[in-house]
Amino acid sequence: MGVNLATDLQRLRRNDRAMIRWICGAKPQDETPSETLHAKLGLVDIVSVLWSCRLRWYGHVERASGCINTITKMQLPGSRGRGRPRKSWMECVRKDIKVCGLTSVNPLDRAAWKRGVTTSRLLPTPVSGTPAAV
Template identity: 35%
Template sequence: MRMLRWFCGHTRRDRVRNEAIRDRVGVAPIEEKLTQHRLRWFGHVQRRPPEAPVRSGVLERVDNVKRGRGRLKLTWDESVKRDLKDWNISCLETSYQCA
């Protein structure tokens, strides 16, 4: 954001919101970029053959894992499922039913 503010000629003292600066420059929010990269990686993993190490390491599901105390941690699988549902993308894997 510092670079974008400098690019637009604003400082923090100008009290211009980050959303306004992002809209002016045409930069997507960081959450959207993270989602795009996560779905790109998911597509890469899906295209690999089933015996590939990345498929066995990423797509294996372990259900009986104790996560510990406190707030539940969002796993990569859960975040991909949420992203696929939010973006209305149907998937070919039976383990990733979207809707």
């Protein structure tokens, strides 16, 4: 059974909205927008939380001096099998960096990277995964 990222994100957002409506005591019949409830609780969209966690971990990995950094940069010998390869963690990180506008921030500069990830988390999250207008 294959993993569909769009379906998983949709299920995650649906669950997040249901829990926020439950916390606020809002009924679906009230037709209160989820953004209003998020603002009422001072929360951001769940997808931006996932992006920021992955980007924070990427910064940690880039600054690490141990084996974790060596392993992520390791080239494996041999050829790949047929078909499209699975999406790697690094491909997800590259996409997140591009979407969050962190291409000019150096992850080795801890303070700048942390500031960039925090400010990108506060930006509105695009629905389709495309970059937000800044």
